[in-house]
Each structure stands twice: as structure tokens, then as C-alpha cells.
Amino acid sequence: MKTVVKADGRVEPFDRGKLVRSLVRAGASRSLAESVAARVEAEVPDGASTEEILSAALRILERVDPALAALYDLKRAIMRLGPTGFPFERYFAKILEAVGYRTRLNLVVRGRCVDQEVDVTAERRGVRFMVECKHHDERGARTDLKVAMYTYARFLDVRGEYDRPWLATNTALTPAALRYSRCVGMRVTSWLYPPGRWSLASLIERTGLLPVTTLRSLRDPSPLVREGLVTLLDLVEQGGRLADLLGERDSEVVVGEARSVLARLRRSRRRA
Amino acid sequence: MKTVVKADGRVEPFDRGKLVRSLVRAGASRSLAESVAARVEAEVPDGASTEEILSAALRILERVDPALAALYDLKRAIMRLGPTGFPFERYFAKILEAVGYRTRLNLVVRGRCVDQEVDVTAERRGVRFMVECKHHDERGARTDLKVAMYTYARFLDVRGEYDRPWLATNTALTPAALRYSRCVGMRVTSWLYPPGRWSLASLIERTGLLPVTTLRSLRDPSPLVREGLVTLLDLVEQGGRLADLLGERDSEVVVGEARSVLARLRRSRRRA
Numbered sequence: 259m260k261t262v263v264k265a266d267g268r269v270e271p272f273d274r275g276k277l278v279r280s281l282v283r284a285g286a287s288r289s290l291a292e293s294v295a296a297r298v299e300a301e302v303p304d305g306a307s308t309e310e311i312l313s314a315a316l317r318i319l320e321r322v323d324p325a326l327a328a329l330y331d332l333k334r335a336i337m338r339l340g341p342t343g344f345p346f347e348r349y350f351a352k353i354l355e356a357v358g359y360r361t362r363l364n365l366v367v368r369g370r371c372v373d374q375e376v377d378v379t380a381e382r383r384g385v386r387f388m389v390e391c392k393h394h395d396e397r398g399a400r401t402d403l404k405v406a407m408y409t410y411a412r413f414l415d416v417r418g419e420y421d422r423p424w425l426a427t428n429t430a431l432t433p434a435a436l437r438y439s440r441c442v443g444m445r446v447t448s449w450l451y452p453p454g455r456w457s458l459a460s461l462i463e464r465t466g467l468l469p470v471t472t473l474r475s476l477r478d479p480s481p482l483v484r485e486g487l488v489t490l491l492d493l494v495e496q497g498g499r500l501a502d503l504l505g506e507r508d509s510e511v512v513v514g515e516a517r518s519v520l521a522r523l524r525r526s527r528r529r530a
Numbered sequence: 531m532k533t534v535v536k537a538d539g540r541v542e543p544f545d546r547g548k549l550v551r552s553l554v555r556a557g558a559s560r561s562l563a564e565s566v567a568a569r570v571e572a573e574v575p576d577g578a579s580t581e582e583i584l585s586a587a588l589r590i591l592e593r594v595d596p597a598l599a600a601l602y603d604l605k606r607a608i609m610r611l612g613p614t615g616f617p618f619e620r621y622f623a624k625i626l627e628a629v630g631y632r633t634r635l636n637l638v639v640r641g642r643c644v645d646q647e648v649d650v651t652a653e654r655r656g657v658r659f660m661v662e663c664k665h666h667d668e669r670g671a672r673t674d675l676k677v678a679m680y681t682y683a684r685f686l687d688v689r690g691e692y693d694r695p696w697l698a699t700n701t702a703l704t705p706a707a708l709r710y711s712r713c714v715g716m717r718v719t720s721w722l723y724p725p726g727r728w729s730l731a732s733l734i735e736r737t738g739l740l741p742v743t744t745l746r747s748l749r750d751p752s753p754l755v756r757e758g759l760v761t762l763l764d765l766v767e768q769g770g771r772l773a774d775l776l777g778e779r780d781s782e783v784v785v786g787e788a789r790s791v792l793a794r795l796r797r798s799r800r801r802a
């Protein structure tokens with residue numbers, strides 16, 4: 259049986275079922291997922307990295323169903339929102355808006371001790387959250403205890419203005435960071451936590467707010483991101499501005515791909 | 531008049547008096563300091579960096595008084611205790627011992643929420659400090675608000691075990707980090723803070739505990755540091771172990787230089 263080398267160096271047996279499940283989660287039919295996974299297992303060398311396996315699956319998917327390939331690559335698309343943290347803050351705020359929060363970005367809030375920069379202010383049903391966004395653009399990076407601790411300390415400093423702290427990240431938390439956050443009553447959103455409807459992955463699936471970095475036709479997302487265009491919906495809704503930013507021709511290609519990915523997402527949701 | 535470019539990019543006029551004062555502080559006589567500073571001002575190009583000025587002064591000093599040169603280069607010597615943080619923790623604990631604290635290194639302390647790694651535990655007159663050491667090995671680096679905040683949050687978590695938090699660093703704190711630390715009642719030791727007898731620079735001068743990285747004859751301090759030999763006094767007192775670590779010949783040279791620098795330090799103190 260083939261083995262896989264994980265991002266943290268651990269070696270595990272190749273798990274075809276896991277690959278199938280991840281493809282189905284992205285919207286593939288069972289039979290397509292099975293056939294892609296079988297081809298990947300046959301193609302990749304023994305001891306391949308999870309990254310290589312993902313890339314092999316993507317190469318195959320792209321020929322069969324390019325829009326599905328975009329959906330499948332979601333985790334890396336979020337990483338490509340870097341290198342600065344701001345696009346992720348903006349993106350996460352849009353997701354919060356879509357699920358009913360009122361948000362404000364990048365406030366400087368006078369704390370008891372010092373002025374604090376608050377990434378996102380989110381309010382729902384009278385509860386005010388101070389949201390700290392931690393974006394990582396490397397595989398294997400995790401949000402650690404120090405981040406959880408300074409976020410909580412910042413909350414303590416601005417306590418008069420907020421009711422609860424909230425740490426949002428596109429990767430995982432270390433076990434200590436997660437334990438600490440829960441212990442001090444800090445809400446956490448990470449890629450797969452909390453399990454169920456409120457993880458980042460689930461929020462994206464539910465809201466359909468895919469990041470612009472999902473698109474394969476978009477080489478450099480930074481001019482769009484600078485203008486606040488961070489989701490595919492933004493691109494479809496603001497096609498006119500896009501032409502100014504990317505040129506007539508590129509913007510047509512990009513909007514075309516955005517429509518096609520969104521249509522693919524709707525199809526796979528109807529089926530689910 | 532010549533200008534100087536600071537580590538943070540600011541341009542200032544060349545200040546000969548400042549250079550003289552820094553040389554006197556390291557133990558130079560007034561007249562030696564004046565003559566070195568005048569030569570430096572003549573030699574360096576307009577727009578030189580503070581680093582270049584320091585290097586020029588050192589080159590001149592080394593010919594006249596090598597042991598004094600070692601003392602003058604103290605700040606960079608502390609930086610060379612890197613790249614990991616551990617040597618600085620060990621070094622700072624030795625300094626605390628010398629001024630009357632009982633210390634313990636690298637404890638894992640059960641906090642209210644998680645196990646916390648405490649760099650140094652320091653106790654004096656019944657007051658127990660949780661000391662977080664932050665070592666930087668690059669010029670211009672400063673200890674920032676996030677570090678101050680996670681240190682305070684760690685203290686809150688282990689509050690049952692300690693009475694006060696203490697942040698110690700070999701560089702400066704940012705203004706926000708300093709304001710925050712004072713506001714939450716956290717003791718701070720940085721290179722020049724607090725002004726007076728308790729800054730790191732003053733503590734080193736008072737205790738005479740120079741780091742092994744002060745020595746020009748020591749190419750690689752890491753084997754010594756690993757063995758807990760972090761000050762010149764350790765080298766002089768434990769010459770035997772040194773021969774095992776560096777070889778007979780190198781260890782003699784190193785101990786010789788250590789004795790000579792320590793003698794120079796005593797001379798300049800008597801004069802002060």
C-alpha cells in the first residue's frame with residue numbers, strides 16, 4: 259500500500275476514502291470522486307506529500323470539470339489571499355455579514371491601557387464581538403497559544419467596548435491555543451473548527467462566498483483585493499469596475515470563470 | 531556637518547558628543563574617547579549608518595585597547611547570544627542571581643487554562659516574578675505590544691503561582707508595549723529601561739557579568755552556551771571544562787582574553 263507524508267512530517271498509509279470524501283464535499287458526484295481518487299492513487303509515487311496528492315487530483319479534475327477544481331482547491335485559495343492579513347479580514351467580514359452580523363473593519367479602539375487595532379467589529383443581537391483575524395499563507399502553519407493570549411489580552415484592554423473576543427483563522431489552532439481560548443470564553447473560528455456549521459469551511463460552503471483567489475484565470479488578485487473585491491459575487495456584481503482594473507479582455511475571462519464556478523456550486527448544492 | 535542614518539531609517543546630524551559618552555560609558559578615558567570620536571567623524575562617509583559608525587569606533591579601539599573594544603561592543607555581544615532565546619534566558623537569570631534573586635529556569639507551570647512555559651522564575655523578599663525573556667538578534671528589532679500582551683495573559687493564567695509579571699528584553703520596547711506594560715503593572719527590563727540602575731545595560735555594568743560573546747577570540751559561542759557557560763566569569767572559573775569543549779590551545783586564548791577584559795572592566799570601574 260502506498261504511503262503519504264503529511265505537512266508535519268508524519269507518514270501515513272494512503273487513504274483513498276479520505277480523498278473521495280474531500281472531493282464529494284467539494285461537489286463531485288460519488289462516481290467521479292471514486293474514479294479521480296483511483297487515478298490519483300495509481301499516479302502518485304510512494305511517499306508523496308499531501309500537497310502532491312492534492313495537485314494530482316486537481317490536474318485530473320481540471321480537465322473533467324474546471325469549476326469543480328476551483329471549489330476543491332478552496333483551502334489553498336484562502337491562503338492565496340495573503341501575503342498581508344487585510345484581504346482575509348475583509349473576506350471574513352463579508353462572510354459574517356452574510357450570516358447576519360453587522361461589521362466594521364480596522365477600528366482603532368481606545369483601550370484602558372493603549373489604543374488597540376481591532377481587525378473586525380461584529381455585532382449581532384446586541385452582542386458585540388472583537389474579532390482578531392489571523393491569516394497564514396503557508397501550509398502546516400497553525401495559530402498558536404501566543405496569538406490566542408494576545409488576542410485575549412487585547413480584549414481585556416478594550417472590554418468596555420466589546421462583550422466577547424473572537425479569534426478567526428484560516429488554518430488550525432494548536433491544541434493549547436484551542437484549550438486556552440475555550441477556557442477564557444473566546445469564540446474560535448478556524449478552518450474546520452467548531453465542527454458543524456460554524457467552521458470557516460462550512461461558513462464558506464453555506465454562504466457561497468468563494469474568494470477571488472479561487473479563480474484559475476486570475477493571475478494576480480491584489481488589484482481586486484485592494485478595491486475590496488474579495489469574493490466571486492463581488493466580481494459578478496461589479497463587472498464594470500473590473501474592466502478598469504484588469505482590462506476589458508481579462509475581466510471578461512475572469513467574470514466568465516466566476517459565473518461558471520458559482521453555477522457549479524449551486525448545482526452541487528441542489529444535489530446535496 | 532555629517533549626517534547619520536539610524537536603524538529605523540531616520541536621518542540625524544552626526545553627534546560627536548553622543549559617541550564620546552558611549553565610549554566613556556564603556557570605560558574609555560575622556561581624552562581617549564574624544565580622540566576616537568574625532569577620528570571616527572573624519573573617517574566615516576556622510577550618511578553612514580549607526581552600525582558603520584560603531585564599527586569604525588571599534589576598529590580604532592581594538593588597536594589601542596582591545597579589552598575596551600570588547601566592552602564597547604556589549605549590545606551587539608548580547609545579540610550574538612542568539613539565535614535561540616535560551617542563552618539569553620540563562621544569562622539574564624545569572625544577572626538576577628547576582629543582584630539577589632533566587633531563580634529557576636524553564637519551568638512548565640500549570641495555569642488555570644493550559645500548561646505555560648515560564649522562561650525564568652525569580653523570587654526576592656517573598657515576591658515571585660514570572661519573567662518572560664524576549665531576545666532579538668537583529669538591530670532595530672523592538673519588543674512589541676503583542677509580546678507585552680501575551681506575557682501579561684500568560685501571567686493571568688498562572689496567577690496563583692506568581693505575584694507579578696516581568697518582561698525582559700535585550701532591545702527596546704515599542705512605546706505602546708511600554709505604556710501597556712506599565713498600565714497593567716508589569717515590570718520591564720530592556721536595554722536602557724528603566725533609566726538608572728535597573729536597565730539591562732546598567733545591570734551588566736554593575737554585576738560585571740559580561741556575556742561570553744564579548745570575546746573576539748571566540749568564534750562560535752554555541753558549545754559553551756549549551757554547557758551553561760554564558761558569562762566571562764564562568765569561563766575564568768571553569769577553565770578545565772573549557773579545554774574539553776574548545777581544545778587546550780583555543781581555551782587558553784579564550785580564558786586569557788576573558789581575564790584581560792574583566793581586568794579592564796575593574797580598572798574602568800575603579801576610575802569611575
